[in-house]
Amino acid sequence: MGDKTILDVKDLSTHYFTSKGVVKALDDVSFQLKGGKSLGVAGESGCGKSTMAYSLLKMVQPPGRIVKGSINLDGMEVTKLDENSARKKLRWQKVSMVFQGAMDIMTPVYTVGHQMKEPLRYLMDITGDEAEEICKKYLDMVDLDFELFNRYPHELSGGQKQRIIIATALLLEPDVVILDEPTTALDVVVEARIMNDLKILKKQLDNGMIFITHDLSILAEISDDLAVMYAGWIVELGDSKKIYRDPKHPYTKKLIAAIPRLHVDIDRLEYIPGAPPELTNPPKGCRFHPRCEHAFGRCNKEEPEEHDVDGILVKCHLYDERGN
Amino acid sequence: MPKSIVKARNLKKEFIIVQSFIDKIQRKPPLKVRAVDGIDFDIYDKKSMALVGESGCGKTTVGKLIMKLIDTTSGKLEVKGHNITKLDDPRKLKAYRRTAQMIYQDPFSSLDPRFKVFDILEEPLLIHGIGSSMKERRKMIDKALEEVRLTPPEEFIDRYPHMLSGGQRQRIAIARCLILNPDFIVADEPVSMLDVSVRAEVLNLMKDLIDKIDLTYLYITHDISTTRFFTDHIGVMYLGDIVEQGPTGQVLDNPLHPYTQALLTAVPEPEPDRLDRIKEIPIKGEIPSGTNVPGGCRFHTRCPYAKVICKKKVPKNKQPGKQGHLAKCHFAGEIEFKVKVKKLADDGKVAGEEIIKFSKITESEE
Ligand SMILES: Nc1ncnc2c1ncn2[C@@H]1O[C@H](COP(=O)(O)OP(=O)(O)OP(=O)(O)O)[C@@H](O)[C@H]1O
Ligand SMILES: Nc1ncnc2c1ncn2[C@@H]1O[C@H](COP(=O)(O)OP(=O)(O)OP(=O)(O)O)[C@@H](O)[C@H]1O
Ligand code: SF4
Ligand SMILES: [Mg+2]
Ligand SMILES: [Mg+2]
Numbered sequence: 001m002g003d004k005t006i007l008d009v010k011d012l013s014t015h016y017f018t019s020k021g022v023v024k025a026l027d028d029v030s031f032q033l034k035g036g037k038s039l040g041v042a043g044e045s046g047c048g049k050s051t052m053a054y055s056l057l058k059m060v061q062p063p064g065r066i067v068k069g070s071i072n073l074d075g076m077e078v079t080k081l082d083e084n085s086a087r088k089k090l091r092w093q094k095v096s097m098v099f100q101g102a103m104d105i106m107t108p109v110y111t112v113g114h115q116m117k118e119p120l121r122y123l124m125d126i127t128g129d130e131a132e133e134i135c136k137k138y139l140d141m142v143d144l145d146f147e148l149f150n151r152y153p154h155e156l157s158g159g160q161k162q163r164i165i166i167a168t169a170l171l172l173e174p175d176v177v178i179l180d181e182p183t184t185a186l187d188v189v190v191e192a193r194i195m196n197d198l199k200i201l202k203k204q205l206d207n208g209m210i211f212i213t214h215d216l217s218i219l220a221e222i223s224d225d226l227a228v229m230y231a232g233w234i235v236e237l238g239d240s241k242k243i244y245r246d247p248k249h250p251y252t253k254k255l256i257a258a259i260p261r262l263h264v265d266i267d268r269l270e271y272i273p274g275a276p277p278e279l280t281n282p283p284k285g286c287r288f289h290p291r292c293e294h295a296f297g298r299c300n301k302e303e304p305e306e307h308d309v310d311g312i313l314v315k316c317h318l319y320d321e322r323g324n
Numbered sequence: 325m326p327k328s329i330v331k332a333r334n335l336k337k338e339f340i341i342v343q344s345f346i347d348k349i350q351r352k353p354p355l356k357v358r359a360v361d362g363i364d365f366d367i368y369d370k371k372s373m374a375l376v377g378e379s380g381c382g383k384t385t386v387g388k389l390i391m392k393l394i395d396t397t398s399g400k401l402e403v404k405g406h407n408i409t410k411l412d413d414p415r416k417l418k419a420y421r422r423t424a425q426m427i428y429q430d431p432f433s434s435l436d437p438r439f440k441v442f443d444i445l446e447e448p449l450l451i452h453g454i455g456s457s458m459k460e461r462r463k464m465i466d467k468a469l470e471e472v473r474l475t476p477p478e479e480f481i482d483r484y485p486h487m488l489s490g491g492q493r494q495r496i497a498i499a500r501c502l503i504l505n506p507d508f509i510v511a512d513e514p515v516s517m518l519d520v521s522v523r524a525e526v527l528n529l530m531k532d533l534i535d536k537i538d539l540t541y542l543y544i545t546h547d548i549s550t551t552r553f554f555t556d557h558i559g560v561m562y563l564g565d566i567v568e569q570g571p572t573g574q575v576l577d578n579p580l581h582p583y584t585q586a587l588l589t590a591v592p593e594p595e596p597d598r599l600d601r602i603k604e605i606p607i608k609g610e611i612p613s614g615t616n617v618p619g620g621c622r623f624h625t626r627c628p629y630a631k632v633i634c635k636k637k638v639p640k641n642k643q644p645g646k647q648g649h650l651a652k653c654h655f656a657g658e659i660e661f662k663v664k665v666k667k668l669a670d671d672g673k674v675a676g677e678e679i680i681k682f683s684k685i686t687e688s689e690e
Contacts, residue, residue: 045519188378188592214520217592223599244596258521261549262576
């Protein structure tokens with residue numbers, strides 16, 4: 001697949017229609033993903049990361065709904081799929097996901113093998129030795145012994161469970177694999193080992209990878225591209241190295257500066273005063289303006305456009321051509 | 325020498341695991357977890373000490389022992405000169421609980437959702453009979469809210485927890501501790517549920533309070549990168565023992581114990597140019613069960629440097645370098661730590677290897 005664009009998301013909006021109002025969890029989000037590449041998605045709790053993932057799987061639950069935009073997955077328009085075709089043609093085969101907290105919800109009464117073979121049987125009609133061969137191949141990739149195949153989830157460590165979930169997500173060779181906070185519950189040694197495996201997997205496979213986490217240190221290890229989300233928007237998007245070295249958006253700057261460092265002595269940590277807004281009633285103009293130390297005249301009136309700054313897309317008025 | 329507020333000597337806590345009915349019928353001997361297995365440490369006045377280590381290594385148990393939420397199995401534990409293992413008189417216990425407070429991990433469940441901020445903060449005052457009138461208590465509550473920078477207080481006292489952000493909730497939890505004017509706080513993962521920015525804000529605040537109201541902290545965390553900023557000393561726990569301790573910067577930059585070194589190698593750093601490189605984590609296998617702590621050095625089953633002596637003999641604390649920097653390893657100070665870094669080719673195969681000195685990895689890249 002190489003450098004072919006496999007996922008093209010344009011102006012995607014997903015809202016939740018609650019009794020308290022419309023939660024604009026995802027608004028006009030656009031990005032692309034190439035085969036063999038990874039996109040890291042960062043942002044504070046509640047900014048819409050999981051909502052974006054569920055949208056890509058056409059799995060947003062009521063009262064939520066995709067209200068606008070398109071998701072083109074290797075020629076297939078995901079937003080137009082009904083539930084039946086999403087189940088039969090999209091999930092697992094085209095996009096698969098390692099869900100936030102998945103490790104805690106593995107079914108305790110079935111063996112690892114049974115749970116892994118399920119999607120093969122159900123979607124591809126592959127059973128028996130052939131199914132086992134495929135499972136073995138992917139267990140191998142995540143550095144697990146085939147011996148685990150006949151164990152029950154409670155007989156496994158957290159790290160082993162998470163590896164099995166990752167292997168299962170890869171089984172049907174989907175175009176895109178989404179990992180939503182896959183290492184958040186794990187200890188640092190186990191986390192580092194899984195990240196090492198993911199780095200190798202990413203190179204071995206042609207899948208595009210979307211890696212979601214609030215932990216910017218982890219994200220730096222795996223992302224080719226980076227999307228920084230704030231209050232339902234992507235506020236900065238582009239080459240990960242460039243953004244970490246020289247962030248453009250005031251939000252990204254602060255977020256990166258707030259990371260405590262292991263080997264640097266500091267007296268005070270940077271932080272962003274205030275809290276992210278309620279998404280039922282986001283601030284007018286730029287959604288970040290109430291917390292932004294650079295906010296000026298038009299920031300509380302007009303929604304900023306996305307500007308190309310040295311190849312990075314930045315949604316901020318500071319980069320308007322008319323100046324500030 | 326600064327004054328020691330908390331002094332632990334050969335402190336131990338064993339838990340007996342509750343047996344299943346079948347185990348009892350079969351008369352299996354009950355299993356014991358040596359959750360805290362003979363540790364020594366001091367926490368000094370107006371300083372903060374971090375306890376780090378993997379899940380299950382005994383951090384929270386140490387915190388609970390100090391708070392006297394559980395009883396000590398053996399050893400000595402002094403807080404401000406008083407032996408608290410002998411503290412049984414309920415009146416004295418209540419008085420002790422006033423001077424030592426605990427902040428818990430989860431800002432979402434540690435506050436009662438049916439109580440307003442005012443009630444949450446008034447409750448400890450009522451329990452301890454502090455403040456003779458509502459007006460006096462209100463003044464104390466205002467002061468506590470100001471200390472955690474939730475101002476003006478009027479704006480917050482009538483809110484319920486669900487009307488607060490995660491960071492604000494955690495600040496209320498801190499205010500609830502401060503209101504009793506404690507000298508000492510055990511903070512058990514106080515920021516691990518919070519986002520980076522909020523985490524930074526709360527840690528700044530907790531740090532400011534050290535000087536402002538003369539606090540001393542035990543800071544329990546699995547997030548080692550926050551310790552450098554917040555703490556003066558650090559203890560690294562492995563399977564119930566503190567295997568290394570010392571001044572925080574010193575331990576993080578020049579670890580003496582192979583376990584500390586492995587742990588630090590595993591900590592992710594926000595460096596985006598490592599996509600093609602993997603650092604091998606210098607530790608073998610998985611953590612043994614707390615019911616089955618290996619003999620000799622408890623780390624020998626996973627240690628890449630283990631020799632015959634490590635299986636046989638329990639290592640004592642050694643101090644090969646700076647004053648106060650201790651490690652329980654037979655070879656502390658004698659091993660030069662190195663980390664293997666593999667370079668990956670485009671197909672994921674290893675294209676090259678480099679052995680780097682640990683000190684090179686730790687050099688800041690500014
Ligand atoms: N079923 C729902 N009904 C109403 N609002 C919802 C629902 N699910 C999510 N939301 C809201 O949508 C917004 C985005 O939520 P989402 O779960 O996508 O955030 P996130 O970035 O994944 O957060 P976290 O880091 O905490 O996982 C939040 O404001 C959330 O409260
Ligand atoms: N009440 C108890 N009964 C039996 N075993 C216990 C009890 N409390 C803790 N343990 C065991 O003691 C050991 C230490 O637990 P502790 O909670 O102190 O670890 P921790 O370092 O705080 O871990 P975490 O990072 O997961 O919070 C573990 O093996 C745990 O299972
Ligand atoms: S004493 Fe031996 S086994 Fe234990 S940490 Fe030191 S070198 Fe490793
Ligand atoms: Mg989420
Ligand atoms: Mg704990």
